[in-house]
Amino acid sequence: MIHFIILAAGKSERFKKKRSRVSKQFYKFNGVSPLEHLMTSISNNPQINSITLVVDRGDKGETEGLKKKYPKLDTIISGGNTRQKSAFIALKNIRKKRVKTKNDIVLIHDAARPFLEKKIIEKCISNLKKYDGVFPFLNVDDALRDKKNLNTYDRNIIISSQTPQAFKFDKIYMAHKQIKGDYPDDVAIAIEFGLRIKKIEGQKLNFKITNASDNIIYEKLIDQYYRNRIGTGFDFHKFKKGKSIKIGGLKIKSKFSFEANSDGDPVLHSITDAILGAINEKDIGYHFEPDNKTYKNANSIIFINKALNLLKDKKGEIINLDLNIICDYPKINPIRESIRNNISKILKINKDIINIKATSTEDEGFVNTKKGMACQTMISLRVFDYG
Numbered sequence: 092m093i094h095f096i097i098l099a100a101g102k103s104e105r106f107k108k109k110r111s112r113v114s115k116q117f118y119k120f121n122g123v124s125p126l127e128h129l130m131t132s133i134s135n136n137p138q139i140n141s142i143t144l145v146v147d148r149g150d151k152g153e154t155e156g157l158k159k160k161y162p163k164l165d166t167i168i169s170g171g172n173t174r175q176k177s178a179f180i181a182l183k184n185i186r187k188k189r190v191k192t193k194n195d196i197v198l199i200h201d202a203a204r205p206f207l208e209k210k211i212i213e214k215c216i217s218n219l220k221k222y223d224g225v226f227p228f229l230n231v232d233d234a235l236r237d238k239k240n241l242n243t244y245d246r247n248i249i250i251s252s253q254t255p256q257a258f259k260f261d262k263i264y265m266a267h268k269q270i271k272g273d274y275p276d277d278v279a280i281a282i283e284f285g286l287r288i289k290k291i292e293g294q295k296l297n298f299k300i301t302n303a304s305d306n307i308i309y310e311k312l313i314d315q316y317y318r319n320r321i322g323t324g325f326d327f328h329k330f331k332k333g334k335s336i337k338i339g340g341l342k343i344k345s346k347f348s349f350e351a352n353s354d355g356d357p358v359l360h361s362i363t364d365a366i367l368g369a370i371n372e373k374d375i376g377y378h379f380e381p382d383n384k385t386y387k388n389a390n391s392i393i394f395i396n397k398a399l400n401l402l403k404d405k406k407g408e409i410i411n412l413d414l415n416i417i418c419d420y421p422k423i424n425p426i427r428e429s430i431r432n433n434i435s436k437i438l439k440i441n442k443d444i445i446n447i448k449a450t451s452t453e454d455e456g457f458v459n460t461k462k463g464m465a466c467q468t469m470i471s472l473r474v475f476d477y478g
């Protein structure tokens with residue numbers, strides 16, 4: 092059994108400096124926090140069996156919904172007032188739950204290091220065959236100086252250490268139990284206890300968000316996990332005798348209505364399909380059976396909302412939307428802005444990224460005054476992709 096402890100109970104005092112902010116592990120950019128980014132990659136890692144998350148009592152609200160989203164997240168527990176105490180609380184909890192931990196492995200990692208690559212985890216685990224503990228390190232690249240007299244130090248005799256720090260479970264548990272005093276990390280406790288430790292090469296990418304301006308690095312890196320997508324949608328509905336039609340959610344008086352199970356809004360249907368297409372989620376008919384009585388006269392906003400929720404799950408964001416409404420009736424030009432405003436409200440996006448074109452078929456095409464209206468959509472969006 093391989094356990095992964097995420098230490099997120101710190102107060103982020105250096106990060107919060109000058110600005111009033113949330114703790115660094117919960118700081119969101121593009122809707123994604125370092126903790127969530129890390130949780131996703133650890134959850135997707137087949138080597139890890141269970142996750143224990145340690146948070147400050149005051150931050151419990153930030154963890155709402157995480158257990159449901161990440162089934163490997165076994166426990167969320169309150170930490171202590173030092174990193175060392177937080178780690179020991181998590182170890183004790185695992186021990187209590189598991190009882191037999193003889194062959195277990197544990198990796199203890201800072202939530203403030205969100206960009207942890209799979210290969211470091213692999214290397215930590217494989218090195219535990221020979222060692223009691225393993226941790227990633229970096230050589231120091233910058234010149235090191237005394238703060239006061241500015242004399243330089245020999246950087247070749249110094250390394251900086253990162254997390255995850257991986258151990259045979261029982262060994263690090265005993266080390267924490269028996270060693271008294273303050274230690275900056277688990278390797279320090281392990282060494283004091285006499286464990287055999289191996290250092291492996293770390294990565295700059297695995298940096299720790301620490302200071303106030305480190306959010307800039309986080310933001311630039313997290314942006315790299317977005318992928319652009321495009322989608323297309325097309326829908327057509329016949330006219331029948333009626334009192335009103337809906338175009339992009341805008342209801343207009345008419346001698347027609349649409350022949351459809353729902354309200355038949357071809358614009359919203361085509362946008363729904365375009366979103367679903369861009370995120371690889373099939374089509375509107377797959378999610379809502381066309382003849383299902385539940386959707387009789389349904390407001391097409393429910394279809395859009397389904398697509399938007401799926402988009403939200405993928406941390407998606409619409410970049411722009413180009414619509415082509417094909418009809419000979421009604422004239423779109425006078426209502427173009429109203430449709431645009433309406434779509435902007437429904438999709439909760441700025442109207443500047445919505446373009447509406449209209450074209451007629453000169454009463455000659457299969458779409459004409461007597462027959463109905465079609466809409467074609469091209470959408471560009473970006474989704475979060477953990478690779």
Ligand code: CTP
Nearest residue numbers: 098099100101102103104105172173177202203
């Ligand atoms: N940590 C913890 N419990 C503590 C202190 C720290 O779980 N009592 C965690 C932090 O949440 C962080 C990691 O240990 O993920 C490394 O600590 P650090 O970078 O020092 O974070 P903070 O203590 O939050 O920051 P600061 O020291 O600036 O307050």
Ligand code: MG
Nearest residue numbers: 101102103174
């Ligand atoms: Mg700290």
